[in-house]
Amino acid sequence: MLKVEIYRYNPDTDKAPYMKTYEFDTQGKDLMVLDVLEQLKAQDESLAYRRSCREGVCGSDGMNINGKNGLACIKPLSECVKNNKLILRPLPGLPVIRDLVVDMTQFYDQYKKIEPYLQNDTPAPAIERLQSPEDREKLDGLYECILCACCSTACPSFWWNPDKFIGPAGLLQAYRFLADSRDLATEKRLSNLDDPFSVFRCHGIQACVAVCPKGLNPTRAIGHIRNMLLQSAT
Amino acid sequence: MVTSITSFGRSGLYDWLIQRVGAAVMAAYTIFITIYLMTNPELTFEQWHALFGQLWMRVFSLVTLLSFISHAWIGLWAVLTDYLTVRLMGNKATILRIFAQMMLGGVAITYLVWGIEIIWGFN
Amino acid sequence: MNAKKAQYFILCGGFSFVFLYSTLYNAARLARRFNHRAQILFRFSLILVLTSLNLPAMGYKVILTVNKKRPVNLDLTTINLPITGFVSFFHRMTGIFLFAGMAALLWMLDSSLDSQESFAAVRDASANPICKLILWVVLAGLAYHMVAGIRHLIMDFGIGESLKGGQIGAKIALVTAIILIALIGVWIW
Numbered sequence: 001m002l003k004v005e006i007y008r009y010n011p012d013t014d015k016a017p018y019m020k021t022y023e024f025d026t027q028g029k030d031l032m033v034l035d036v037l038e039q040l041k042a043q044d045e046s047l048a049y050r051r052s053c054r055e056g057v058c059g060s061d062g063m064n065i066n067g068k069n070g071l072a073c074i075k076p077l078s079e080c081v082k083n084n085k086l087i088l089r090p091l092p093g094l095p096v097i098r099d100l101v102v103d104m105t106q107f108y109d110q111y112k113k114i115e116p117y118l119q120n121d122t123p124a125p126a127i128e129r130l131q132s133p134e135d136r137e138k139l140d141g142l143y144e145c146i147l148c149a150c151c152s153t154a155c156p157s158f159w160w161n162p163d164k165f166i167g168p169a170g171l172l173q174a175y176r177f178l179a180d181s182r183d184l185a186t187e188k189r190l191s192n193l194d195d196p197f198s199v200f201r202c203h204g205i206q207a208c209v210a211v212c213p214k215g216l217n218p219t220r221a222i223g224h225i226r227n228m229l230l231q232s233a234t
Numbered sequence: 235m236v237t238s239i240t241s242f243g244r245s246g247l248y249d250w251l252i253q254r255v256g257a258a259v260m261a262a263y264t265i266f267i268t269i270y271l272m273t274n275p276e277l278t279f280e281q282w283h284a285l286f287g288q289l290w291m292r293v294f295s296l297v298t299l300l301s302f303i304s305h306a307w308i309g310l311w312a313v314l315t316d317y318l319t320v321r322l323m324g325n326k327a328t329i330l331r332i333f334a335q336m337m338l339g340g341v342a343i344t345y346l347v348w349g350i351e352i353i354w355g356f357n
Numbered sequence: 358m359n360a361k362k363a364q365y366f367i368l369c370g371g372f373s374f375v376f377l378y379s380t381l382y383n384a385a386r387l388a389r390r391f392n393h394r395a396q397i398l399f400r401f402s403l404i405l406v407l408t409s410l411n412l413p414a415m416g417y418k419v420i421l422t423v424n425k426k427r428p429v430n431l432d433l434t435t436i437n438l439p440i441t442g443f444v445s446f447f448h449r450m451t452g453i454f455l456f457a458g459m460a461a462l463l464w465m466l467d468s469s470l471d472s473q474e475s476f477a478a479v480r481d482a483s484a485n486p487i488c489k490l491i492l493w494v495v496l497a498g499l500a501y502h503m504v505a506g507i508r509h510l511i512m513d514f515g516i517g518e519s520l521k522g523g524q525i526g527a528k529i530a531l532v533t534a535i536i537l538i539a540l541i542g543v544w545i546w
Contacts, residue, residue: 009428017428064430067437092436095427103427156442159431160316193246200246201312203449204512206441206523220518227515229247254513257506264503279469279476286470306456313453345459352467 002026002081004036006047007089009096017096024086026077033065033072036086049100056213059148063100064089069150069211091153093162106162107149107169113192114166114174119185135181142176142221144214145169151208151218157201164197168208168218171199175221178228190225190232199225240335242308253308256301263298283356292353299349303342310338444527448505451498458495465492483545493545500537504530 002024009017022040034054041047049072050060056074063072066080066087077086094102120129152158152167166174174193177183193199199222208218243249274281285291318331438446468475482488508530512518517526 007430011427017430064436067435087435089435090430092431093429095429097427102430154436157316160319160322163321196241196244196246196249196312198246200250203445204441204509204523205439205445206518206520207439209520209523210439210441217519219523220515223513223515223518226247226250226513230251233247234251254510257510261503261507264499279473282469282476302459306452306459309449309452310456313449341456345463348463348467352463352470356470 001084002036002077003085004040005085005087006040006099007096008047008099010046010098019087030076030078033070033075033077033080033086033088034061036077037072037088048098057146059146062091062148062150062153062213064092064153069154071148071150071213074213091149093153093159094149102149102153104149107147107152107167110152110162110166110170111147111173113198114170114177115185115189115192116173116177118177118180118183119188120182121184129182131181138179138181139176141216142172142179145172145176145216146214148213150211150213151216154207154211156205156207157203161197161201165201166193166198168202168222171202171225172216172218172221175225178225186228187232190229193225194229194233199229241311242304249308252304256305259298259301260305263294266294286353286356295353296350299346299353303346307338307342311335314338439524440531441523441527444505444508444530448502448509451502451505454498455495455502458498461491461495489545493542496541496545497538500541501534504534504537 004022004024005019006022007017008014008020022044024036024040026036032054034051037047037049037051041049049063051073052058052060054061054073056071059071061072062069065072065075066082066085068080069091070080072088080086088100090096090100090102094104094106097103118129147169149169151172152162152169155165155168157165158167174189178186178189183189202219202222204219206219209216212218241249243252270285271277286295314331314334318327318334320327323330465479468479470476483492508517508526512523512526517523
């Protein structure tokens, strides 16, 4: 029997969060963590978590699985269970609404700050703004982000200053628009980032890279942003 | 973007660059002193005294000292604004942080004055 | 007052306002004391007064929902820190330590340059086991901080930024630092 420990907190009945242990029979199958949660929820309806697409695209079920952030729907037990134990906790650093559901406001606020949309004041062409294949390639590894918050909530700098440090997810998207040949707001974007917190709280710990379920690399994107700042300022 | 701050250069890039340039200077100084001490195992006072009496060594030492002060201020300022925050400690954090920054500044200035005295003070 | 009480308060308040409004309005209509324009004005001003009375209660509820102290999962013992995180953590710790340790190094420099006697004093002090230990700890901190710092500089040039690269870099830095610290120990003793 697999021992599943889950962080429980119900604001209406609990004074403080606690860990609840469940016994789970995997019947020898290598299930995904989300499958385990679904079956446990069938027994215990009070269990709360977010989920939607169950295939690592919507980014709803980010959680801390045995100490490491990841998406429950695409994390097989064989990759995370140690000593027959599965410990599920909400994403670190964000306020817990209930059980494994966290309040993502701080995360979205940082995303909003980097103005995550194409800015181009020139008259729009009849069909679309074209891009050379080379320019389009520059967006690979950036646009795939699903905003699951696994990276930002794994980052100590984001834990300490979630209101000032943009965090890996926001910075990856900031670079996604800085690198876009169709975007013309580069200078404004850069000047909005040149303070000691927004970008420069990154100390290259790479906790973000280690947890990203899509295999993206915010550390590298942050390095590119720093280089752009350096080029424009010196 | 956070613009009102008590960091060193008041811009993220500026702080970052100063910290890196300072680091490179300090690394060069450390490596130089290490090599000097290794190649002179039987170092005498006269030799040591003559080394630090030269102008270039005095300038090198002074630049290293300034690098140390700025490098440490930028680094420790980041440490203080990470941990001594209202978020982690409540409202008393602001007073505590300002107090810690003043202490930091006090020690930094002491080091600076003492260091300059050492480097330029003897004949 | 908790969120539930506030909701109750708002609900009761709302009902009593609706009740009050309809009673007054119907009473006025029954009395036929109002012409059409006066009726509209009366209704409008009544709604204004009632909403403004209700606003603080509504605001109170919003504040309650936002400010309700939610727990945060940040028990660091439950979170895996990758090796790159350890290297960075020790970098910070040695940095803080070196700010204090610099006093020892400055004292050594000061004494070594002051006079023949004080130069000899530094030499003698470095023969004392406790002084040796202090010197070793400070130089160990310096060695670690420097190696981790050089790794930082290399990464700033875009080298070793991949997941694998970062982990390999962290391991190289750790091993180099340990070797250097051991060598410094050999040199001191």
